[in-house]
Amino acid sequence: MTVTAASGFRAEVAAALSEGWQARSLYAAADSQSVRIALTAPDGRTRIEAVAVGPDGAVPSIADLAPAMGWDEREAHDLHGIRFTGHEPMRPLLNHAAPLADWTVPVRGHDPYQVAVGPVHAGVIESGHFRFHVVGDRILHLDARLFYKHRGLERAAEGMAVAPALAVVSRACAACAVANGVAYATAAEQALGLRPAPQLARARTLLLELERVWNHLNDIAAVCAGVGMAAGNAWFLALTERARRLNASLTGHRFLFGSVQVGGSTLTLDADAAGRCASELAGLHAAAETGWRELAFNASFQDRLGGVGVVDAAACTRLGIVGPAARAAGLAEDARTASPYPGYDGFLPVTPVTAAGDVRDRLGQRMPELRQAFGILDRLLDQGPVSPATAVAGDAARPAGIGLAESPRGATSCIIERAGDAVRRVRLRTASYANWPAVAHAAAGSLLPDFPLINKSFELCYACADR
Amino acid sequence: MLTMLRDLRRLRRDLALPRPDRARSLAIRHVDAGSCNGCEHELTLVSGPHYDLQRFGLSVVASPRHADVLLVTGTVTTRMRGPLLTAYHAMPEPRKVAALGNCALGCDVIGTAESLAGPVSDILPVDLLIPGCPPAPDQIARALLNLIDGDPPAG
Numbered sequence: 001m002t003v004t005a006a007s008g009f010r011a012e013v014a015a016a017l018s019e020g021w022q023a024r025s026l027y028a029a030a031d032s033q034s035v036r037i038a039l040t041a042p043d044g045r046t047r048i049e050a051v052a053v054g055p056d057g058a059v060p061s062i063a064d065l066a067p068a069m070g071w072d073e074r075e076a077h078d079l080h081g082i083r084f085t086g087h088e089p090m091r092p093l094l095n096h097a098a099p100l101a102d103w104t105v106p107v108r109g110h111d112p113y114q115v116a117v118g119p120v121h122a123g124v125i126e127s128g129h130f131r132f133h134v135v136g137d138r139i140l141h142l143d144a145r146l147f148y149k150h151r152g153l154e155r156a157a158e159g160m161a162v163a164p165a166l167a168v169v170s171r172a173c174a175a176c177a178v179a180n181g182v183a184y185a186t187a188a189e190q191a192l193g194l195r196p197a198p199q200l201a202r203a204r205t206l207l208l209e210l211e212r213v214w215n216h217l218n219d220i221a222a223v224c225a226g227v228g229m230a231a232g233n234a235w236f237l238a239l240t241e242r243a244r245r246l247n248a249s250l251t252g253h254r255f256l257f258g259s260v261q262v263g264g265s266t267l268t269l270d271a272d273a274a275g276r277c278a279s280e281l282a283g284l285h286a287a288a289e290t291g292w293r294e295l296a297f298n299a300s301f302q303d304r305l306g307g308v309g310v311v312d313a314a315a316c317t318r319l320g321i322v323g324p325a326a327r328a329a330g331l332a333e334d335a336r337t338a339s340p341y342p343g344y345d346g347f348l349p350v351t352p353v354t355a356a357g358d359v360r361d362r363l364g365q366r367m368p369e370l371r372q373a374f375g376i377l378d379r380l381l382d383q384g385p386v387s388p389a390t391a392v393a394g395d396a397a398r399p400a401g402i403g404l405a406e407s408p409r410g411a412t413s414c415i416i417e418r419a420g421d422a423v424r425r426v427r428l429r430t431a432s433y434a435n436w437p438a439v440a441h442a443a444a445g446s447l448l449p450d451f452p453l454i455n456k457s458f459e460l461c462y463a464c465a466d467r
Numbered sequence: 468m469l470t471m472l473r474d475l476r477r478l479r480r481d482l483a484l485p486r487p488d489r490a491r492s493l494a495i496r497h498v499d500a501g502s503c504n505g506c507e508h509e510l511t512l513v514s515g516p517h518y519d520l521q522r523f524g525l526s527v528v529a530s531p532r533h534a535d536v537l538l539v540t541g542t543v544t545t546r547m548r549g550p551l552l553t554a555y556h557a558m559p560e561p562r563k564v565a566a567l568g569n570c571a572l573g574c575d576v577i578g579t580a581e582s583l584a585g586p587v588s589d590i591l592p593v594d595l596l597i598p599g600c601p602p603a604p605d606q607i608a609r610a611l612l613n614l615i616d617g618d619p620p621a622g
């Protein structure tokens with residue numbers, strides 16, 4: 001990590017971005033005396049640049065160079081009191097005491113009015129507040145106020161030993177527990193000078209893809225619910241239940257909690273269990289294909305999806321959108337392509353021919369990705385029993401590590417800075433955090449009654465954005 | 468579409484879920500006060516074909532005004548304390564509060580003191596505790612059925 005003077009920081013970041021590096025995470029150091037930015041290269045290389053906070057409490061903003069870091073700067077402002085020169089207006093992100101005018105965009109014109117929704121929603125949904133600026137049914141603009149569920153998880157990890165602190169990021173979110181855990185474990189192992197032995201890496205790939213399977217099944221059910229199609233919803237909820245039962249039979253937990261650890265894995269599948277798992281996955285795959293065909297040929301269902309909630313490739317690139325949402329717009333972006341883990345060799349992200357970035361393409365992304373996940377799982381299970389595994393010595397230990405994992409919602413990064421064996425700072429930037437701005441972007445211009453559908457087509461977690 | 472409906476009917480027959488023995492109902496309003504989303508995902512499946520709690524008259528309703536029981540997940544964050552109390556006070560009496568999941572019960576909570584207001588029982592009178600991390604759909608279903616079929620809690 002190099003600490004740059006304020007004057008050189010923007011030039012440094014601009015040069016890195018022009019060389020193809022991608023800004024992954026921007027955060028304040030634990031002592032609030034400097035700001036760091038983590039960058040990754042397409043080939044998997046990582047680096048962290050730091051800039052010291054000036055005597056005026058400010059650092060130069062880079063949100064104009066990398067708009068994806070806009071939320072990160074707002075977070076560092078609200079939680080660490082750092083000012084970002086050039087980030088105007090600095091809207092609150094976590095500061096809920098700020099008045100309405102501070103965090104909403106002024107909307108003027110003929111008859112616009114506001115519709116306030118949440119934080120408590122009408123169904124079984126996480127807490128968050130949406131403020132729609134509308135004329136009639138047409139949404140002009142959406143201001144989302146999240147972070148109702150901020151629990152201070154990153155702060156709680158500070159001072160804990162590196163290995164057990166993984167619990168903190170796992171608890172950030174049940175739906176992405178494995179991906180968050182793998183991102184953390186990868187970062188921790190890099191910092192501690194370890195790397196996963198092939199068997200450990202194989203166990204993690206299995207867990208990551210099992211998590212993708214239940215999530216994608218759940219997401220298809222959610223879109224069906226978003227248009228009120230009860231049969232499709234019931235079908236894919238039944239498959240989600242089967243996938244969770246499979247998780248429980250393999251790891252003792254329906255959400256695979258506790259299956260990812262720093263420096264090791266306890267996942268054990270004898271030949272019998274691996275065979276049973278492969279056969280249940282084949283059954284799930286067949287049933288998912290049946291349901292998918294039914295949805296594909298249901299005209300009144302398909303009719304609701306096209307052209308709704310568009311986030312095109314240019315918007316995805318600008319906003320730093322990741323995962324199925326970015327791929328649905330035609331960006332072949334996937335953390336698995338640069339992953340050193342087995343099962344991902346030669347992995348190629350799928351993108352739709354239409355690449356419209358609308359609800360249809362985001363939903364349409366789920367089934368091909370499920371097929372890939374089933375394929376990877378099948379190949380890995382075919383390699384025989386899975387036994388407990390450990391990490392081995394890797395490169396030299398470092399004060400900080402970066403881990404990247406492709407969660408069901410996209411690339412999730414985790415950065416750990418350590419002091420000896422203790423966590424000095426951890427930053428978890430999940431795919432949901434990256435993608436929430438896309439929900440607001442997709443809502444603008446859409447109809448208010450389509451918002452549940454648009455929201456479900458992303459199916460983001462509030463929990464792992466809020467932390 | 469017909470294939471899907473036929474197969475769903477077959478799934479339902481194969482599951483052979485018991486019929487309710489008497490007509491009762493319970494309207495539930497869920498409030499996420501700071502969960503990890505695990506309780507929500509399991510609660511969603513309680514309405515799925517494998518459990519189908521609606522057959523016992525249990526339903527998740529859109530407004531606290533229509534609710535008999537407030538089902539709270541997560542440790543209450545400082546930012547959710549106000550909305551949780553608003554939802555509770557919007558409910559007609561008699562009303563009950565159920566805490567769903569270990570975090571809501573105050574077990575093994577992770578977070579900082581300034582971000583968390585405490586377990587649900589610090590904020591509201593709790594009538595039913597449903598432990599688990601997260602409790603599986605059948606555990607949630609059994610606990611909620613107890614609330615209508617079991618002995619009424621003291622007070």
